[in-house]
Amino acid sequence: MIEMQSFSVSFGAGEALREASFVITPGDRLGVVGESGSGKTMLGLSLMGMAPDAAKLSGKLRIDGRDMSGASERDWQALRARKVAMIFQEPMAALNPLRRVGETLCEPLRQHLGLSRSAARARAFELFEEVGIPDPEARLEQFPHQLSGGQRQRVLIALALACDPELLIADEPTTALDANVALRITDLLVRLAKHRNMALIFVSHDLAAVARATAEIMVMYGGEIVERGPTRAVLDAPAHPYTRGLLEARPSPQSKARGPDGKRPRLTTIPGVVPQLHDLPAGCRFSGRCPVELPVCAAVRAPVCAVAADRTAACHALVSEGGA
Amino acid sequence: MTYYLARRMLSFALTLFAVSIVVFAAMNVLPGDPALTILGLDATEDALAALREQLGLNAPLVTRYFLWVGHALTGDFGVSHSFGVPVSELIGERLPLTVSLALSGIVLTVVLALALGVGAAANHGKAGDWGVMFLSQIGIAIPAFWLSMLLVILFAVKLRWFPPGGFPGWGEPLDAMRSLVLPTVALALVQSAVLARVTRSSVLEVMRQDYVRTARATGFSHRRVLWLHVLPNALVPIVTIVGMQFAALVTGTIVIENVFYLPGLGRLIFQSISNRDLPTVQALVMLFAAIVVTANFVVDLVYVLIDPRLKSRA
Numbered sequence: 001m002i003e004m005q006s007f008s009v010s011f012g013a014g015e016a017l018r019e020a021s022f023v024i025t026p027g028d029r030l031g032v033v034g035e036s037g038s039g040k041t042m043l044g045l046s047l048m049g050m051a052p053d054a055a056k057l058s059g060k061l062r063i064d065g066r067d068m069s070g071a072s073e074r075d076w077q078a079l080r081a082r083k084v085a086m087i088f089q090e091p092m093a094a095l096n097p098l099r100r101v102g103e104t105l106c107e108p109l110r111q112h113l114g115l116s117r118s119a120a121r122a123r124a125f126e127l128f129e130e131v132g133i134p135d136p137e138a139r140l141e142q143f144p145h146q147l148s149g150g151q152r153q154r155v156l157i158a159l160a161l162a163c164d165p166e167l168l169i170a171d172e173p174t175t176a177l178d179a180n181v182a183l184r185i186t187d188l189l190v191r192l193a194k195h196r197n198m199a200l201i202f203v204s205h206d207l208a209a210v211a212r213a214t215a216e217i218m219v220m221y222g223g224e225i226v227e228r229g230p231t232r233a234v235l236d237a238p239a240h241p242y243t244r245g246l247l248e249a250r251p252s253p254q255s256k257a258r259g260p261d262g263k264r265p266r267l268t269t270i271p272g273v274v275p276q277l278h279d280l281p282a283g284c285r286f287s288g289r290c291p292v293e294l295p296v297c298a299a300v301r302a303p304v305c306a307v308a309a310d311r312t313a314a315c316h317a318l319v320s321e322g323g324a
Numbered sequence: 325m326t327y328y329l330a331r332r333m334l335s336f337a338l339t340l341f342a343v344s345i346v347v348f349a350a351m352n353v354l355p356g357d358p359a360l361t362i363l364g365l366d367a368t369e370d371a372l373a374a375l376r377e378q379l380g381l382n383a384p385l386v387t388r389y390f391l392w393v394g395h396a397l398t399g400d401f402g403v404s405h406s407f408g409v410p411v412s413e414l415i416g417e418r419l420p421l422t423v424s425l426a427l428s429g430i431v432l433t434v435v436l437a438l439a440l441g442v443g444a445a446a447n448h449g450k451a452g453d454w455g456v457m458f459l460s461q462i463g464i465a466i467p468a469f470w471l472s473m474l475l476v477i478l479f480a481v482k483l484r485w486f487p488p489g490g491f492p493g494w495g496e497p498l499d500a501m502r503s504l505v506l507p508t509v510a511l512a513l514v515q516s517a518v519l520a521r522v523t524r525s526s527v528l529e530v531m532r533q534d535y536v537r538t539a540r541a542t543g544f545s546h547r548r549v550l551w552l553h554v555l556p557n558a559l560v561p562i563v564t565i566v567g568m569q570f571a572a573l574v575t576g577t578i579v580i581e582n583v584f585y586l587p588g589l590g591r592l593i594f595q596s597i598s599n600r601d602l603p604t605v606q607a608l609v610m611l612f613a614a615i616v617v618t619a620n621f622v623v624d625l626v627y628v629l630i631d632p633r634l635k636s637r638a
Contacts, residue, residue: 048541073546080543088541093534097633098556108542143632159542 001025002047002084002167002199007059007069009042009051009223014277016042018223018285019059024199026166029190031214031231032203033246037274039223040203044169047201048086049076064166081108085160089172091152095144101155102140108162127158132188150181154188161192167199168192174209182206186213207250211235219243222274222285226302229311239313242286245270284316292317325635328628336621343613344396348389351606361600362405396610402603406596411607414592421491422577422588425507426615429573432512433519434566438555440516441523446550448528456520463517468576472510472583479506489585507584511576515569522565526558533557559630567623571616 002024009017017039024030032040045051046061049071061068063083068075088094096104102124109120121140128136131154144152153173160168170189174182186202186209193200202213210217210231217231219240227240238244248268272289281287287297294316302314359375360367376382380391395402401411444456480488486506492499530536531554539553581590589608596604628634 050537050540077543077545080541082543086541088534088537090534094538096535096539096553096557098631107544111548112543145633156538159538163543 001062001064003060003062004047005060005062007046007057007061009039009046009055009057011052011055011277014280015223016055016277017046020225022218022225022228024167024201026199027193027197028216029193029200029202029214031210031217032201032220033205033207033210033217034220035205035246035274037222037277038220040220041171042223043220044086044171044201044203047084047167047169048080049073050080050086081112081160081163081165083165084167084169085163085165086169086171087153087156087160087173090176091149091156092176094156095152097144100141100143101147105140105155105159105162108159112163123162124158127161128155130161130192131155131158132184133158148181149177150185153177153185157185157188157192161196164196165198167201169201169203171203172205173202174204174206182209183212189213207235207246219246222280223277224285224314226286226315227307227311227313229307233308233311239307239311239318240286240315241290241292241317242270243313245289245291284314325628328634329625332621332624336617339617340614343617344393344610345389347606347609347613348392351602351609352385352388358405358600358602392606396607401607404596404601404604406599406601406604411604414604415589415607415611418588418592420494421504421586422574422581422590425504425511425577425580425586425588426570426573428504428508429511429515429576430566430570432508433515433569433573436512436516437519437523438562440520442527442550442555444520444524445527445531446546453524456524460517460520463513464521466514468510468514469579469583471513472506472580475506475510476584489583491586503584503586507580507586510583511573511580515573515576519562519565519569523558523562526561527554530554530558556630560627563623563626563630567619570619574612574615574619 004023005021006019007017007021008015008019020039020043022030032043034040042051042055046057047063049068051057057069059069063079068079095101102121105124105127106117106120109115109123110117113120115123124140125136128139133139133151133154139147139151139155144155147155157173168189173189174185177185189200189202190213192198200214202210204210214231217228217234218225219227219234219242221242227234227238227243234243235247238247245268249270251267270289275281275285275288281298283299284290284297284302287293290297297316300316302316303319304312304314305318307313307318357372357376358379359372359381363371363375380388383391392402399412401415403409404411404414407414440456440460444453447453476488479485487499487503488506489503491503494500527550535557536549536554539549544553577588578590578593580586581588582594585591589611593605593608593612595601596608
């Protein structure tokens with residue numbers, strides 16, 4: 001079980017992650033969505049103990065009952081790959097170009113699990129089969145540049161699974177891939193998580209992929225978790241104005257229809273841009289771009305409100321609605 | 325791969341051919357008459373003409389070039405004017421010393437530079453990094469001959485750990501090696517200062533790559549990531565510089581052998597230039613050029629060993 005409590009990551013005065021709290025247990029599949037700069041990746045890196053050296057961390061982080069806030073690099077090395085593993089956005093650049101992928105995969109098996117050369121080899125073969133790489137024997141002998149993007153991402157997934165982690169963090173695992181390859185990788189991650197009873201954090205800005213892959217969702221903006229709940233419920237009826245904005249900014253089949261003037265309607269966008277780390281608003285991070293902004297929003301942090309039994313959103317507008 | 329090799333070999337051969345033409349032409353347009361040098365200013369015109377005939381200096385230039393190359397290919401570089409023995413014999417006697425000096429120099433350069441450069445990159449922005457950068461800046465600024473003199477004063481004159489110069493011959497291997505220590509250090513320190521900087525920046529560059537983050541995320545220690553994942557990827561620019569430095573070390577032996585009174589090729593080329601000993605100078609310049617071109621050829625082969633992507637592209 002992994003538990004974050006009021007966990008913040010800051011660079012000087014700027015908070016890249018602000019008091020994040022959540023719990024994830026085996027079998028959970030949690031989606032994390034938000035624009036670039038919303039703190040999604042920082043959340044993932046923090047769970048690996050890989051936040052940049054310049055970052056100041058505060059709050060609680062417990063992994064398997066161990067308090068990892070303030071843990072040393074050596075403590076983290078013992079957890080990475082074995083308890084928490086992560087795959088990254090760019091499969092093209094994430095594999096050592098000088099090594100055969102078989103060598104890359106055997107390294108943690110031999111180093112961390114102490115397998116012999118032949119046992120590691122056999123295990124690597126099984127892992128390649130598990131992640132759906134055809135002809136594993138031949139593939140193990142190849143170099144990354146000889147594989148396609150989808151196959152490289154599968155190799156990286158196999159590498160992340162090598163030491164049977166309890167949690168797999170997939171940071172934009174499909175962003176760099178073709179649409180149909182992306183779909184298959186998404187389904188593979190879901191199948192692996194279910195089959196291994198492993199927790200999955202699926203970080204993406206692709207709402208369709210998150211809807212397909214996860215049971216629960218966290219929407220992040222400006223380093224803050226603004227809304228969370230069951231994926232289906234949140235995407236069907238978003239409570240936070242930012243989540244609504246994200247959903248409206250998606251192209252839908254209807255938007256293809258031409259208007260009376262013969263032109264296609266423009267896609268709705270959220271006005272403005274994500275503010276830089278050092279000039280985030282002090283109150284609600286979304287103030288300044290929010291369509292339902294109240295006078296209180298810019299200065300005071302929005303309280304976390306229960307929208308339903310299993311859903312929360314952090315928004316002042318929800319409080320005044322509830323009070324009225 | 326075969327195509328790549330064939331192309332490298334061809335360029336290797338063409339370079340040597342071009343070098344031979346330049347060397348031959350340079351030696352023959354130089355002012356000064358070898359016959360006059362050998363016989364002295366008092367020689368009669370008849371004697372000079374006879375000697376020119378004997379040395380083959382009256383044949384057309386092209387004929388003389390092909391005669392020279394033809395003989396050189398069979399290992400015959402003619403007879404030294406000043407020593408009166410075959411040039412190949414002169415070279416044979418001195419080659420082992422210069423080769424040992426250059427090889428030990430390049431090994432020391434690489435070992436020092438990798439240790440310092442990787443160490444500096446691993447401590448990027450900290451005291452160790454600044455220390456290495458400062459020392460290497462000094463190392464780059466110091467001329468090798470002056471460094472040699474400082475080394476002699478400290479380790480030979482004051483501490484008496486090593487001889488100040490001279491060479492006892494290979495008959496006494498231990499003393500021979502002892503007398504090569506200071507020259508090796510003098511050659512390597514300056515070169516390793518340059519190489520340490522190249523190593524540091526190349527390692528820093530690779531440390532930013534995604535696959536290094538993957539290796540860290542797989543739970544490997546900093547040391548393992550640095551030496552097994554980062555360094556191999558940082559090697560291509562390092563190997564390029566090492567190839568160039570080997571050339572610099574070989575030519576650097578000319579100065580160092582003169583400072584330390586070592587009977588090697590560097591000292592021989594210096595003496596034969598002073599004596600206007602054309603066959604010897606030609607052979608030596610050609611030999612030095614061949615060593616440099618060979619070093620570059622080896623570097624081209626090493627690239628392919630390091631990076632499998634080159635193999636399939638080549």
